[in-house]
Structure formats: structure tokens, C-alpha cells
Amino acid sequence: MNYNWDKVLEQEQAKEILTSFYERRRVPHAFIFNGPEGVGKYFTALQYSQILYSDFSDNIKINAVRNIKNLQEPFVKLIFPLPRAKGETSEDSSIEKLSKEQIELIQNEINKKVINPYYKISIEDANTIKINSIRDIKKFIGYEYQNAPLRFIFIVDADLMNEQTQNALLKSLEEPPKGIIFFLITSNIDKLLPTIQSRCWIVNFNPLSEHAVTKVLIDYFNVNENIARKVAHFSDGSVYKALILLERNLDLLLEKIISVLRYSIGKRFSTAYNELLESLSEYSNEELKVIISLIKIWLNDVIKHRYNNNNFYFVDYKETIEKFNSKFYDADVENLYHKLDVIENYCDKNLNLNVLSLNLIFELASLSIRN
Template identity: 45%
Template structure:
């Protein structure tokens, strides 16, 4: 019989632990899936819910119905909770969707439909900045909904770290003693933002970045990206589907070429030209493109170190001449120090600091390198 866990790319330790829970018939009532964004934590939660019910539900037709219901985020089989916008005049006593506009509801419906079709899809719901206490309180209704059941019912809280303090406090009451047959799964890229009392009530499973082969397969099968391009993008994505999709959406080859041109202008102290190049990465107000630029510059600097020690496997393998020229000119440069400064700028993007200010600082940090005296 096929195991639904086989669909999960990589994550051998996670799959081994989940399989052992099922075999031993000792499934924790709450699980915490931790790891960077875009590595399939939600997908794993869905497949685990399906695997559990396929093993324990004896009636084949009933099992198929339950498994389909889980696939489609249908209650009473699974309750899917994610960040949502606040409605006009919404209070904590309202239902999570009650005061939302028709436009918001339609957008949420479309986004969830995309997530159902592609579990690796990142939801893009405008103004959905946190998980509302209304959504968490709604869990109590789900837990109290009494039906004759022979199956396990799941509560999947995606991006659990985005729960407000009040929402986390409310969740604690449900986590302490859930009714039999209910299993909570929380997924998060920032477990430290969850209260320690929540973390201590969950069995924590740490997910690793995807392998290049695993990531390439996901890009091909779930995003219809041709295999050759998927193989080119995967090494740059740091094991994350989210980053890989951003690279694809912004025309990967064009993006890489723009990064190289930007580096040449900045390192050459051609400030106006460098700023002209960086404007391409300032077109979105969210700062995601600027973060992507800094991320790629850091990868290039890491390649500089690889070239210095002749370890090979360069990400910028089509631009090896830039690595050679840089190392010939700055053989003793402390690259780690530069990377640390750039990582600070990358973090600053999320702090609502003016993007132009960050862009100028990025150019200046790179231009400083050219002022270093060569022995």
C-alpha cells in the first residue's frame, strides 16, 4: 500500500519519526513543524494527516472520502488556519470571516484554491499580517462539533508564529487537553516567536533545507518550470521553494546578469550607474526584490571564497571570470566581514527602514572595498 509520506521530498528524519508514531499507535496530540520558509512543512502536515487516516480507517470508501476532504481543506476532516485580514468594525467576538468584505472573501477563496492545487504555493492575501484570535477561538467550535467518527481530525495552523499574544494565549487552552481523535499541527519558520508554553506542549520536528534535486523536482512538478531551468535555479535558492519561485518569477537569467552589472558598478565606485541598476530592485514597496538582490550578492561573495580556496561548485559558474578578477585584486579581503554587514542590511529591509537608504548603504559598502589598499 502506498504511503502518503513518500510524496514528501527529502526530510528523511521527519518521515522516519512520523512513520514511527503511526506504527507504534502513539501519535502526539500536538506537533510543531519548524524550519525555514518554503521547504514543504504544510505539505508534510497534509500528507501526514492523510497517512494517519489511511492506516486507521478500515472502510476503504470512507478512507478515500476522508483523504479527499483533507486534500481540499474540508471540515470536519481538517481545519486550516492562516493569517487573515481584519474586517471593518471587526471585534474579537466576530467570526474570523464574518466582517470581511466580499472582495476579501473572494481573494481568500482564490488563494486557498491555489494552495489546495499546489501545497507549496505561498498564500498572498492582502493585509493578512497575523493570525487573529477569532480564528483560534473558532477552533473550539471545531473541537466541540460532535459526530460519530472513526477517523482522526486535524487542526493545521500555518505560519503559527504570526499568532498575536492573545491568540497564543487562547490556543493554549485548546492545546492542553484536546478531545480524543484530534491532532494539532503548527508550522513555523520562527519558533522562537511562539510562547515557550506552546512549544513545550508540542512534539517538535525540525525540517532541513531541500536538496537541489528535491527542489528541482518540486519546481518541475508543481510549478511547471522546465527541468533545465529548474536545475539552474535550485542551487541559488538555499533549499527553499519560496526563494526559487521568486527567482523564476523575476526572470532568473536576467536577474543574475543584473546582479553582476550592479556589482561591477558598485565596486568601480560608479555611484550613479550603480543606483540606476539598483532601481530595478526597488520597484516593489515590500522590499522583497531588494532582499533578493542582497541575498544574491552574498551568494556571489561566498563564491569568491570558494574560488580563493579552489573548492569549485560555484553558483555563479557562468561568471567565474568575475571571481578570478576580484580575488586577484583583493586576495586578502575579509569576505566574512563584508557578508556580515550585508546581512545586517538585509535584516533592515524588514524593519520598515526607507528602501532607498538601504540601497545607498549597500552601494557604499561595496564601494568601500575598492578603497582597501592592496599590498
């Protein structure tokens, strides 16, 4: 039986695990969907919620599926980072003290998510999941609805709960009422407390293929096929990263990265630093991670060239790869790659962007140090 999985691209292992739970009637009360940003974790949770209504009568099922698709309570409670209002206390509801304009913006973002499950909700100054939102969950699960035998709580960017908020969630995870199922969706499971993880069934998600990313860009974001293919090529299997590259103009970004590499290797640190800052449109650690990932792709191309594999990602900059290897063939590219992994991980820890940027430039400069 297909179970309405058609729209969920790839992720066969995750779908197999979830289908098995359903067929054995042993669905856990809480899941953690863990994996890279933009690979379909939320969409899978949304589709699975509809699948779980498959055995109900048509009247209940049709009504439930419609409400789940529209993220309507009492069937769905959607939790995501929200801004904190002036004078807000932990006793207020999550939006009670927000301005009318903020509430309208939040509703508009939710509406966009309803239309496009790959859309990432973005609200200014919304950097954490508030404890107020967890208290809203407690109220949500405290009521019973005869026409909603199964109800679902989606916590998007669950890793943005601080320790206090996660501890507040624990009680609901420990003693969930019948018919309540949690989906904690995260790209950084290590930020979730062990006590949270131990109370959830962890389902891991993988990067998408270039074909799948291309299809999502075309079908859900109306991107031209040729542009979608090029962006997907550099996306690391993430729709989210592909959209960043799309917004940034990939060709210009690749050109900037080549400049950063040239100036760093040439030890023109000030110029390299300025070029790097110009490549960061939002001056954020998240954007720096994208830059680092593209530099790592260039390093992979360097390694490929050393093994006579000319299937480059930076195909328009083949000459720079050839020149680098002719001059610095003994450079320890693999070691640098691992050091960039470390800097990339530091970006998630909200360390100072200027420090991270300078570290990146100095590490790149090490490529020109002769043994």
C-alpha cells in the same frame, strides 16, 4: 510499510520521527514544523494526517483521506493570515465582515492550495493571523463528529500570530479534546512564544536538494526542465525562493546584482542604490532578502576562486570574480558574509527598507577598503 510518504520529497529525518510516533501509537496532540519556506512542511503535515487514518476501517479511511486532501471541515481547519475588515471586532468570525469579493478570493486561494500543496496562499493586506481565527478554532474543536475520529488544524505561517493571538491559542493547546491534532507551520520559530513551543513537538525540516526543487518546479508548476534546473541552482533548497527567482527572470536579476556590486565597490553610492531599487519589483523586505542571498552566493564564489575551486554559481560572471580577487585579494569577504547575515535577519523584523538597502550598499563598499 511505506505509509504514503512517496510524494513527500526528502526530509527523511522528519518522516522517520513522525512514522515512529504513529507506530508507537504515541502521536503528540501538537507539532511545530519548523524550517525554511518552501521545503514541504505543509505537504508533510497533509500526508501525515492521511497516514494517521491508516488503521481505521475502509469506509472511514477513504472518506477521511478524500476530505483531508480537499481541506474540508470537519476533518481539517486551515488557518492562515487574513485581512481585517472595516468595523471588524474580535467577536466576529474571521471572515464575517469581509466583502464578497474577498471571500471569493480566499476560497480561490484555498482551491489552489488543494490542487498544489506547494502553492503559497497570497491575499492582499493579509499580514497577520487574526485572533478571530483562533476563536474559530475553539468553535471547530468544540463539536464532535462520529465520522471524523481524528481532526486536524493546520496553522500556516504560525509566526505571524502576535502575542495576544498566541496567548489565545494556548488554552486550546493546553487542553485539546481527544482526536484533535495541531500542526503549526513556520519558517521562524523564534517568533513563537516559549509557552507555545513547550506545548508542541518540534520537527525540524531541511533545505531540499537542487534535484528535489527541480522536480517540484516541473511536476507542480509546469516549469521547463532547463529553466527549473537553473533556478533551483540558486534557490538555497527552497521552492518558494525558486518561484520568486522564476517570476523575476533570474538572468536579469543576476545582471542587476553584478551592477549593484560594481557600483557599491566603486563607491558610486547613488547609482548603486538606484540599481538595487530597480531590482526590487515589489519593494519589499522579502525581496531584499532574496537579493542578499544571491550576493552571498557571489561572495562564496569569490572564496572558491581563492582556493582554486572554479565550480561557480555565477558561472556567466566568472570574469568579475577573477578581476575582484586580482584587485582586492585581501578583502575580508568572510566578515562581510556574516554582516550580510545580520542585514538579512533584520529584514524579518520589518525594519525600514531604505535603511536596510543603504546599509547593504555601505557594507559592500567596505570590500574596496585596503588594510
